[in-house]
Amino acid sequence: MAPVIRVEDLCKAFREGKAQIWAVNGVGLDISAGEAVGLVGESGCGKTTTARCMLRLLEPTKGRVLFQDLDLTRLNGGELRRQRRYMQMVFQDPNTSLNPRFSVRRTLEEPLKLHGLARGKELEARLRETMLRVNLEPQMLDRYPHQLSGGQKQRVGVARAIITEPRFVALDEPTSSLDMSIRIQLLSLLQRLQQELGMAYLFISHDLSAVRFLCSRIFVMYLGRVIEAGPADEIFNHPAHPYTQALLSAIPIPDPTSKRSRILLEGEPPSLFNLPKGCSFYDRCKQRKPGCGEGPPPLRDAGDGHYVSCFE
Amino acid sequence: MTEANLSPSGVGGEYLSVQSLSVSFLRRGQRVRILDRVSFSVDKGDIVGLVGESGSGKTLSSLSVMGFLPRAARIEGGSIFLDGVDLLALSPEEMSKVRGRQVAMIFQSARSALNPMMRVGDQVARAVQLQGARGQAGAYEQAVNLLSQVGIPDAEKRARAYPHQLSGGMCQRVLVAMMLACRPSLLIADEPTTGLDVTIQAQIFELIRKVQQDTGTSILLITHDLGVVAETCRRVIVMYAGQIMETAPVGLLFASPAHPYTQLLLSSVLRVDRKVAPPENVTILREEVTYGIVGCRFAPRCPAVLPMCWEQRPEREEVTAGHTVICHNWRGSHGSSH
Amino acid sequence: MVSATKAYDNENTPGSGPYRGQLWLTLRSHPAMIIGLALFVFVMLMMVVGPLMVAYGPLKTNPEQVLQPPSPQHWLGTDNFGRDILSRIVYGTRLDLPIAFSVVAIALGIGVLLGMWTGYYGGMVDDTVMRVTDVMLAFPAFILALAMTAILGNSVPNVIIAIAIAYIPYFVRLTRGAVLSARELDYAEAARCVGNPGWRVMYLHLLPNCLTPALVQATLCLGWAILDVAGLAFLGLGIRPPTPEWGVMVSEGARDIISGQWWPSFFPGMMIVVAAFAFNLIGDSLRDITSPTEATE
Numbered sequence: 001m002a003p004v005i006r007v008e009d010l011c012k013a014f015r016e017g018k019a020q021i022w023a024v025n026g027v028g029l030d031i032s033a034g035e036a037v038g039l040v041g042e043s044g045c046g047k048t049t050t051a052r053c054m055l056r057l058l059e060p061t062k063g064r065v066l067f068q069d070l071d072l073t074r075l076n077g078g079e080l081r082r083q084r085r086y087m088q089m090v091f092q093d094p095n096t097s098l099n100p101r102f103s104v105r106r107t108l109e110e111p112l113k114l115h116g117l118a119r120g121k122e123l124e125a126r127l128r129e130t131m132l133r134v135n136l137e138p139q140m141l142d143r144y145p146h147q148l149s150g151g152q153k154q155r156v157g158v159a160r161a162i163i164t165e166p167r168f169v170a171l172d173e174p175t176s177s178l179d180m181s182i183r184i185q186l187l188s189l190l191q192r193l194q195q196e197l198g199m200a201y202l203f204i205s206h207d208l209s210a211v212r213f214l215c216s217r218i219f220v221m222y223l224g225r226v227i228e229a230g231p232a233d234e235i236f237n238h239p240a241h242p243y244t245q246a247l248l249s250a251i252p253i254p255d256p257t258s259k260r261s262r263i264l265l266e267g268e269p270p271s272l273f274n275l276p277k278g279c280s281f282y283d284r285c286k287q288r289k290p291g292c293g294e295g296p297p298p299l300r301d302a303g304d305g306h307y308v309s310c311f312e
Numbered sequence: 313m314t315e316a317n318l319s320p321s322g323v324g325g326e327y328l329s330v331q332s333l334s335v336s337f338l339r340r341g342q343r344v345r346i347l348d349r350v351s352f353s354v355d356k357g358d359i360v361g362l363v364g365e366s367g368s369g370k371t372l373s374s375l376s377v378m379g380f381l382p383r384a385a386r387i388e389g390g391s392i393f394l395d396g397v398d399l400l401a402l403s404p405e406e407m408s409k410v411r412g413r414q415v416a417m418i419f420q421s422a423r424s425a426l427n428p429m430m431r432v433g434d435q436v437a438r439a440v441q442l443q444g445a446r447g448q449a450g451a452y453e454q455a456v457n458l459l460s461q462v463g464i465p466d467a468e469k470r471a472r473a474y475p476h477q478l479s480g481g482m483c484q485r486v487l488v489a490m491m492l493a494c495r496p497s498l499l500i501a502d503e504p505t506t507g508l509d510v511t512i513q514a515q516i517f518e519l520i521r522k523v524q525q526d527t528g529t530s531i532l533l534i535t536h537d538l539g540v541v542a543e544t545c546r547r548v549i550v551m552y553a554g555q556i557m558e559t560a561p562v563g564l565l566f567a568s569p570a571h572p573y574t575q576l577l578l579s580s581v582l583r584v585d586r587k588v589a590p591p592e593n594v595t596i597l598r599e600e601v602t603y604g605i606v607g608c609r610f611a612p613r614c615p616a617v618l619p620m621c622w623e624q625r626p627e628r629e630e631v632t633a634g635h636t637v638i639c640h641n642w643r644g645s646h647g648s649s650h
Numbered sequence: 651m652v653s654a655t656k657a658y659d660n661e662n663t664p665g666s667g668p669y670r671g672q673l674w675l676t677l678r679s680h681p682a683m684i685i686g687l688a689l690f691v692f693v694m695l696m697m698v699v700g701p702l703m704v705a706y707g708p709l710k711t712n713p714e715q716v717l718q719p720p721s722p723q724h725w726l727g728t729d730n731f732g733r734d735i736l737s738r739i740v741y742g743t744r745l746d747l748p749i750a751f752s753v754v755a756i757a758l759g760i761g762v763l764l765g766m767w768t769g770y771y772g773g774m775v776d777d778t779v780m781r782v783t784d785v786m787l788a789f790p791a792f793i794l795a796l797a798m799t800a801i802l803g804n805s806v807p808n809v810i811i812a813i814a815i816a817y818i819p820y821f822v823r824l825t826r827g828a829v830l831s832a833r834e835l836d837y838a839e840a841a842r843c844v845g846n847p848g849w850r851v852m853y854l855h856l857l858p859n860c861l862t863p864a865l866v867q868a869t870l871c872l873g874w875a876i877l878d879v880a881g882l883a884f885l886g887l888g889i890r891p892p893t894p895e896w897g898v899m900v901s902e903g904a905r906d907i908i909s910g911q912w913w914p915s916f917f918p919g920m921m922i923v924v925a926a927f928a929f930n931l932i933g934d935s936l937r938d939i940t941s942p943t944e945a946t947e
Contacts, residue, residue, distance in 0.1 A: 209582035252539030
């Protein structure tokens with residue numbers, strides 16, 4: 001099945017004074033309809049920047065984003081805005097992602113009105129239907145964000161993203177600000193919505209346990225590059241890249257009886273201002289060899305759709 | 313990792329004993345009782361986890377122990393015994409002697425806990441000096457020593473840095489170094505790794521465990537992360553809306569949680585080592601935390617609620633040795649968890 | 651049974667605006683606001699119904715009653731043309747207040763729109779506007795207005811424009827500051843994500859959230875405008891005799907103070923103070939109210 005969205009060699013550079021940092025450095029990925037792809041990594045890896053470039057909320061420096069047979073990077077303002085109906089985003093912090101002066105109704109009806117999708121009675125019906133879809137009572141349409149709980153606000157964010165029936169939704173850490181008991185509920189809701197509406201999800205998170213719940217494929221990023229990619233189960237059970245191995249082993253498991261050894265990394269990620277010449281993981285890698293310091297490692301195919309960027 | 317079946321009396325006598333503590337807050341002109349007769353204890357040398365979601369009162373509890381309550385808060389009753397001394401009866405001067413020597417705290421946002429105008433080496437040195445052991449030069453030397461003990465590479469150079477020049481993880485290590493300088497008998501760590509990357513989090517907890525092993529300090533770890541609890545703590549206290557719900561050794565809590573709230577938490581926990589099944593009932597549970605209920609505050613969300621739960625606070629009951637629960641209907645739900 | 655939703659719905663019922671329920675609570679804790687509002691109502695009443703209630707016309711001269719001290723026939727006395735001072739003050743509200751409101755309306759309108767624009771888009775336009783406002787803010791507003799009036803010519807509309815121009819930089823700065831922080835918030839990005847073009851994001855989404863500092867400044871500017879209009883009139887710019895305007899009246903009565911007739915200057919002067927004070931109180935209270943409690947939770 002042709003992917004709904006495909007990214008080729010995406011690069012994004014930021015200028016800090018005279019220096020230029022490559023927050024995203026040649027990222028490629030693809031997502032098919034009904035598929036949930038996880039984009040994981042720690043802070044500074046570039047996952048959020050990648051997502052924003054894919055939606056062209058940020059302008060990519062290089063690369064292509066192919067969405068529904070169109071290259072998003074080549075569209076002008078009006079065409080891009082028309083495409084926005086099909087690609088949406090759910091934001092991380094429910095407290096800042098809703099306009100405090102807008103009622104829920106106003107927030108939700110705007111996408112429909114902007115793209116001319118519904119009016120009058122039909123608009124009202126769409127609003128109600130979407131509210132029920134995210135398990136919110138339609139009475140809440142007239143409430144304001146400060147009258148809602150965190151989980152409710154986040155669901156309004158989800159409602160806003162799905163109300164135009166998009167093909168692609170980027171989810172930027174949607175559960176990070178929520179309490180534990182609400183987190184799994186929101187993820188289940190997202191899962192169910194995907195089954196009902198067949199959207200392609202890009203799930204960005206540093207929380208790998210949430211990714212494990214929702215995603216079928218994963219891309220692991222480190223310092224602006226994809227260093228490992230493949231089916232979720234494959235990566236979780238047999239991580240190939242040393243960074244992925246360390247990352248997975250660092251996550252605490254909520255089970256006192258499980259025994260595992262932990263790979264402890266030394267030090268911290270190097271600053272994006274002076275990246276090491278070879279593999280960007282070189283200075284923290286426990287399995288490094290002399291050859292790893294020359295040039296960036298290629299993306300090797302480890303079988304079953306599992307790709308690793310490592311000299312091993 | 314952790315011994316799941318430790319004897320209930322812990323590793324030593326009780327060092328911290330909070331008894332029936334109630335704290336109220338002034339909120340929009342009304343006084344709301346947030347902490348409601350909270351009682352828990354930390355034994356000498358033990359690592360105890362205080363678990364709860366937002367609004368559970370866990371941070372307020374720790375602030376009460378340290379004597380750092382904000383002006384809008386008032387202690388309505390109860391006592392806090394630290395090594396036999398009631399902290400609430402102390403004067404501010406006496407309390408400030410207790411802090412640092414007997415109990416210390418590391419916070420969520422490490423950078424903001426440090427003085428932005430002082431180099432970190434000087435800050436640790438000052439902590440060393442306050443303990444009276446050394447003069448100025450000796451204190452600085454010891455400070456650099458401590459900084460390298462907590463795993464800061466290039467300690468001599470880093471000691472000259474200011475907090476804003478260090479990463480979050482580094483700042484947290486500096487706080488641990490300051491704590492080592494003070495050698496408190498009880499360390500309260502309030503969500504010390506929120507906002508830090510998972511690989512850094514692992515390093516910080518490894519550091520805390522090492523410190524605990526080397527010095528025998530008791531640790532009260534406040535967190536909402538059950539994974540951290542499972543791996544680091546020996547005993548767990550579960551809080552909700554300012555009330556204690558359940559207390560147990562870590563193995564028993566995860567294997568057979570008695571309180572419906574604990575069961576809810578455990579059923580919603582996500583894991584990275586296996587795929588977790590979505591919850592069966594999709595009815596969205598109410599999220600809001602209400603402090604106005606006279607009985608058990610979990611009543612609005614409790615699947616095992618009885619009419620008396622709203623009106624009457626349950627008594628503390630023993631499930632097995634070391635495992636206590638505060639619930640009217642725990643037998644009705646006990647054993648029916650996952 | 652205790653209602654579990656009570657502690658959580660706040661005082662607002664669905665359907666009402668975002669902050670209406672807390673209005674009374676807020677008023678009660680800011681007595682300055684109440685006083686300011688009371689004075690404001692008083693002045694507004696004077697403007698609306700005053701002229702219908704006074705006994706004398708503002709221009710009616712009476713050579714026999716020149717410079718009479720306050721008396722039962724003339725509560726505030728008469729001036730050097732025998733005109734009743736009270737009537738003139740009351741009629742004066744119909745000049746000073748609308749002029750002040752016009753000035754602020756113009757400055758607010760232009761300043762906010764401009765501030766939002768430069769704050770949102772940044773870049774060279776922003777730099778230029780900032781340098782210009784820097785220069786303008788280096789002068790006291792009155793001096794600037796004085797200079798402008800000299801350039802534009804001495805007439806009432808010009809005075810209004812001149813003072814408005816002097817105030818615009820304040821509004822530009824305040825709004826720009828608010829927009830700089832607001833545009834980083836997720837809801838601004840969400841507005842773009844949903845398909846809003848830049849101008850809609852700016853003016854429909856961000857503007858309502860960035861207006862507060864400008865509105866507070868506006869109430870303060872009302873007070874300053876009254877002072878500035880009166881000040882310019884005192885100097886002979888803008889409104890001129892025999893039109894009853896408070897500044898003009900102070901100016902006309904100034905020379906009689908030496909000979910002991912204090913009332914022709916004093917009462918109009920007091921009126922200026924009262925009106926400006928009212929606006930200042932309202933503005934200060936607004937600033938106190940909106941700063942800490944904007945984020946209600």
